[in-house]
Amino acid sequence: MSHPLRLLCLALSIALGACDHATPPAPDAAAPTAATPPAAAPALGSFGFDTAGMDRSLTPGDDFYGYANGGWLQSVQIPPDRSSWNSFSTLGERALSDTRAILEAAAGNTAAAGDEARIGAWYTAFMDEAGIEAKGLAPLRPSLAAIEAIADKHALAKALGAALRADVDLLNATDYYTPNLFGLWVAPNLLRPNEYAPYLVQGGLGMPDRDFYLEGGRMAELRTQYAAYIAQLFELAGIADGAARAQRILALETAIARVHASQLETNDVAKGANAWRITDFARRAPGLDWAAYFAAAGLGRQPEFIVWQPAAVSGIAALVAAQPLRAWQDWLAFHAIDDAASYLPKAFAEAHFAFHGTALAGTPQQRERWKRAVDEVNDALGDAVGRIYVARHFSAPTKQRAEAMVANLVTAFGGRIDKLEWMSAQTKQRARAKLAGLKVEVGYPQHWRDYGALEARRDDALGNARRASLFEYRRNLAKLGRPIDRGEWFMLPQTVNALNVPLENRLIFPAAILQAPFFDGAADDAVNYGAIGAVIGHEISHSFDNSGALFDETGKLANWWTAQDLEHFEAAGAALAAQFDNYRPLPDLAVNGKLTLGENIADVAGLATAFDAYQLAHPDPGAALEGFTAPQRLFLGWAQAWRGKMREAALRNALLTNVHAPGQYRALTVRNLDAWYPAFDVQPGQALYLEPAQRVKVW
Template structure:
């Protein structure tokens, strides 16, 4: 019964992707749904429909040879193992058919570069368009299962993929779809099932796929789960216990200074026309900043939690979050909502609202140190603040105007010059090789790299302005400029296992930390600070230094 299949597939949808804030496009459910501000009509919310359905991280894992072919064999063995543990008959044959179905789904998928192209994703469809443009799925049954039956407007992010996956729902045997759904339900539930399931899941997803030799302790996993389920309730406690008002005040002041420095940089751009500058200045003037925590905390009163039902708690929490999101449809946009928890060590640009978010947890070393001087902090958290401001003006952010609408506010000539600088930066990062013969994808990581270059330059300007013309002091043998760049470099210290790093190069829009630290090569101030000379590793000839903003 293909209508019942469509209803079941619709019922599996959860709010587990975030396309433009966290650039998280992955879901193992057949489709992902993100409810957010409509990028074509920013005064309302819309559901964004995105490709999904793969158990491995990306289409390349199904379609490439070499290391990927070996991973596919191990994935098929894992599918069979899970089915066998659950007492499913003929697990080996079913595993083979499930992998074959996922391979067909992967063939329909858009690439990472296509997926990260905002202009390609902005496809406004009516509900009727789903049947007309993506036949195969019983869309009325699917949307009813997803509790979206009344919704008329959608943004379909990868139309070809949605059409290709929909076609497979009609053409692939019902029994294979049943086995596929059974496996994914078991795979998602495995952390809460008997230990043999949890261990099997970690052995594949943790060790085989990412090289992690040992699962984290059970209590840590329980904390992570609680964080996932009732994150803002935990965030409220975190802020009360660990966030100092003096830190917030100092960070607010830095943000104000860095935004002012970015506006000055726009004024100084020789290549940009007055017309485009006026739009850019309006966008900077309209920026709002959330520092530390949201003004209104989320209410979890409707979520049922039972002491003796870990699996049920996890499933109810995901269902609760999904309902919370689809309830936004048809209601005014809430510009105070945070898509990131206060206890998260990260920061966010919200392009659809021209808003920046800096959670409390990033305001600690190595990003912010209350005991450190301004030079170190401007190099570290200052560069992060500058980075998030600059995201509003990177290759994707520059497509949105001051209201958050997808709207081209550039003259053709200015856009051509901006894109030329982006091309140069993409080529620079594509020359970095974490492993012999394996390069960073400069095109996939371009938005983050533009934000790093512009953000670091802006933070440097803001630090100089903060001195108000007075000379900075040398401390512990380091000049102010040296401390600024050391603060920046320290923020990017990181470790990764080889398998995890190789996966990241395929799917992550961020370059690895050691290459993000090399952003300094594009700043003229870097060279006198450490007397970097031609022939040294971190030297870049003046004509090769990329200046975007």
């Protein structure tokens, strides 16, 4: 997928693309070796497709998603430790197990050195529940005492600045919020992509979005549960007047929510390109002692920032002055406990999950501790783990085949550009230049991160987490003033996902997604093109979606369209948004076509590109397999890639905050492709039929 803040070099998206093959690994890169040869038979069915998961009693033209996935939907249950379950989850569980083996081996090797020792220490400390129980709240007490000692707003600004981190979790959250007052990321400058800039984004909320504080109905119930959770954490910490503190914190966060930008405003790249000099903050956002804040954050000498939501930054700064110091101290104390809960005794971790997992997302059961430990180690030492993961689980043949698919897909996308009747030669030339400069990296980075300065102890779970957070923050700050590292990865090889980096015109495709059901070396190529091929096409298309199209071939935020061409492109986007607005997964809540537009454009263009690329690779599609023609197999591969289930609470959150439509509607992208209609004999009068003029053609 992609995210509007992918301009921060982080696009949540599943796909890959490039106009050239990835270069050979640098000397410090782990050369992947196949631990086992490619499977002699596909992982799913006889040709790489789950025919048993279909419901052939349904008519494709009336319910294509159900036709492709009805059997699976009836038989599969969401595991109790999950808020949703889908194709990504299946691969995610496999990656968890593979990574667990790496961590346990490192933990058992007490003679290990370097990164292996760090991995083992990290895993051991987090898994040491008895040791964590014995320490109680002691590891956190110095921080709580320092918060209680804050005497004035100047000291408050220093405390807030010292807490600034590169913690805007765009890869693992449905949105990009941070509970810290502000979040920061360092990435190429939107306006000058040959230099780094620090991006400052709105924060301060403990719940996922402003709507959780301002809307009624379910949100009002969640606010009551949130206040109870806040009070519970204070009680567990032995801090008096928890209920009163909770009300102050909720009132403060509600005031913050009122000044926050909405999801749609935040998704507007043009509105985010706000360059502020460091001297501008006192004038444009009075109320916070910015000199003290930036000095404590290690940014006192940084001359310029990109302020993503300027009104929110100004509003939050004003609240620092207007709200009582006691409210801010309570707020800091709560978030310190909440942030540390996973590394504190069981009562804290269970309370944290009861609110964040069950109340917010509807997940009944917390995941096993080892699974949480894998996530923790990946967050802290992901490249060190990834280097071992790649050597064990990613083969050279898989990499080569994926790169060959990429080449076909880029060629096919170029052909689609050439065939656009509505686009002028001038704009086509710029689009072609952008495609020609697109880079892809498959499997793993060329250079691995150096964790030599990061200390990991076998008896200090919370300290490990805090040192890792500070290490990552300082690593980001160290980029400022240096040349752009165009080989940096923003995902781990063991992550089941992929991303587009528009400021670098680059795509990244981790090793872990190159597995069934997305990619299977023993599977029918039509299924592979419908699944991973369309994912690759999707990611290529992100360079040309409603946000990606704003960046030129150098990665600069610049208009390269003629006025008439841009008008046509925006009209197509509006039509696609209107199409998705009509999808209503819940009686009172519909898909937001504008919020999900970038992903939907990438899906339409990506699937169309995959269809074209398959035809390039297979001019003769051959005979049907088990009665399915090659076009049918390709479209069914796409539909099964998006099968999934989601608990209602998680679905409601996603509809408000996620830039992706739910999977069942992404599968219905086929409605916009002319080739789908004859493939399944879809006729007028059937529920999914669109007249040719209603089929949205984007790229």
